[in-house]
Structures are given as structure tokens and as C-alpha cells.
Amino acid sequence: MDRTKIDLWVGIFVALGVAALLGLAMKVGNLTSGKIGETYSVTAAFENVGSLKPHAPVKSAGVAVGRVDSIVFDSKTYEAVVTIKIDKRYSFPKDTFANIYTAGLLGEQYIGLEAGGDEDVLKNNDKIAKTQDAVVLEKMISQFLFSKASETDKDAKQSAPASEPEVKPAAAKSTELGDAPF
Numbered sequence: 001m002d003r004t005k006i007d008l009w010v011g012i013f014v015a016l017g018v019a020a021l022l023g024l025a026m027k028v029g030n031l032t033s034g035k036i037g038e039t040y041s042v043t044a045a046f047e048n049v050g051s052l053k054p055h056a057p058v059k060s061a062g063v064a065v066g067r068v069d070s071i072v073f074d075s076k077t078y079e080a081v082v083t084i085k086i087d088k089r090y091s092f093p094k095d096t097f098a099n100i101y102t103a104g105l106l107g108e109q110y111i112g113l114e115a116g117g118d119e120d121v122l123k124n125n126d127k128i129a130k131t132q133d134a135v136v137l138e139k140m141i142s143q144f145l146f147s148k149a150s151e152t153d154k155d156a157k158q159s160a161p162a163s164e165p166e167v168k169p170a171a172a173k174s175t176e177l178g179d180a181p182f
Contacts, residue, residue, distance in 0.1 A: 037087060037088065037089070038087070038088045039066065039085040039086055039087055039088060040085070040086055040088055040122075040123065040124040041069065041083055041084065041085055041086075041124055041125060042083075042084050042086060042122050042124075042125070042126050042127065042128055043081055043082065043083050043084070043125075043126075043127045043128070044081075044082050044084065044098040044111075044127065044128040044131050045074065045077065045079040045080070045081050045082075045127070045131060046079060046080050046082060046098075046100065046131050046133050046134070047078075047079055047080075047133050048080070048133040048134055048136060049071060049080045049082065049100060049109075049133070049134055050100060050102075050109050050133075050134030050135070050136055051108075051109055051134075052068065052071065052082070052100055052109045052110075052111070052134060053068070053071075053108075053109075054068050054069065054070055054071060055067055055068060056068040056108065056109060056110050056111065057110045057111075058084050058085075058086065058110065058111045058112075058113060059110055059111070059112050059113070060090070060092070060112065060113040060114070060115065065086055065087055065090045065113065066084055066085050066086035066087055066090075067084070067085050068082060068083070068084060068085075068111060069083040069084060069085045070082070070083045071083075082098075082111070084098070084111060084128075086122075091121040091122070092113055092115050092121060092122050093115055093116045093117060093118035093119070093120065093121055093122070094116070094118045094120045094121065094122055094126070095116030095117065095118040095129075095130065096113050096114065096115050096116050096122065096128055096130070097113070097114040097116065097128075097130045097131070097132065098111055098112075098113055098128045098130070098131045098132075099111070099112045099113075099114065099131070099132040100112075100132065100133060100134035100135075102134070102135065109134060116130075
């Protein structure tokens with residue numbers, strides 16, 4: 001084989017490798033999964049959305065029922081307002097809970113919907129009132145370390161004497177019979 005044929009085959013394999021990596025990146029980024037048909041929009045306000053991103057899945061009972069459409073900051077309430085697009089095939093009661101979960105220990109974040117018991121269902125442009133913020137791992141670790149540090153401070157204060165005992169001058173020892181030598 002001459003040099004040009006080898007270069008051609010190397011180029012083909014490199015192009016296939018790049019295409020495979022691009023496909024894998026899109027699959028991991030949820031850009032290709034589950035096209036949703038007609039949708040209706042609802043909003044939910046969270047104090048902390050963690051690393052939730054637009055196009056993140058919205059799941060109920062482990063089934064993808066929608067996608068996060070947008071995340072904006074409301075400067076009046078100082079909350080993140082998340083717009084969710086839910087497939088029209090699925091209806092949820094008005095008292096549905098919207099929770100932000102993490103897939104695995106360090107996986108992507110998604111919104112989990114837990115249906116309530118209300119007979120009225122969410123409609124287009126309704127707001128989900130009951131939400132639970134994302135669990136931020138760094139915040140949990142710092143709270144754990146802070147509580148351990150405060151426990152250590154308490155233990156050190158309890159084991160140390162509150163004040164130095166008063167030292168009395170030594171009295172003259174009696175050597176008479178019947179008196180204690182101390």
C-alpha cells in the first residue's frame with residue numbers, strides 16, 4: 001500500500017471516531033432522547049436549583065414525562081423559576097410536588113414529579129406550589145463538618161475544668177496523737 005491509501009484509511013477511522021464521540025456526547029447530554037409531542041407548560045419556583053439545566057428530563061415514577069424548558073431568576077422573590085414542558089398525554093393533580101433529584105451520586109439533575117390527590121389537574125401556565133430544592137453536596141459536607149467541629153468544641157469545654165481550683169496556703173502539720181497528718 002502506498003502512503004496516500006494509508007493516509008486515507010487513517011482519516012476515515014479518525015472521522016468515525018470523532019462521529020462516535022459526538023454521538024456519545026449527545027446521548028449523555030440528553031439531546032437525542034425522547035422527543036416529546038404536544039406539551040403544556042407549568043412553572044415551579046425553587047430557592048436553589050443546583051446544577052439543573054434546560055433540557056433536563058422531568059420524570060414521574062421513573063418515566064420521562066417532560067423536559068425543563070427554561071430557568072430564570074426572579075429578582076422580586078429571589079427564587080429560580082423553572083418552566084417545565086409536560087407531554088399532554090400526562091396530566092397531574094394541582095397539588096403535585098416538584099423535587100430536584102440527582103441521578104446517582106454525581107449524575108445529572110432532573111425534576112421528579114410526585115402526584116398529589118387533588119381532583120383538579122394542572123393546566124397550561126399553572127404554577128406548582130409545592131417544591132423541594134436541590135440537595136447541594138458541598139453544602140451538606142460543610143454542615144456536617146461544622147456540626148462535628150462544634151461538637152468537638154463542646155467536648156473540649158466540658159472536659160476542661162471551668163476554673164482553676166483555689167490554692168490554699170499549706171497549714172502547719174500537726175504531729176500530736178489523734179490529729180490527721182494531712
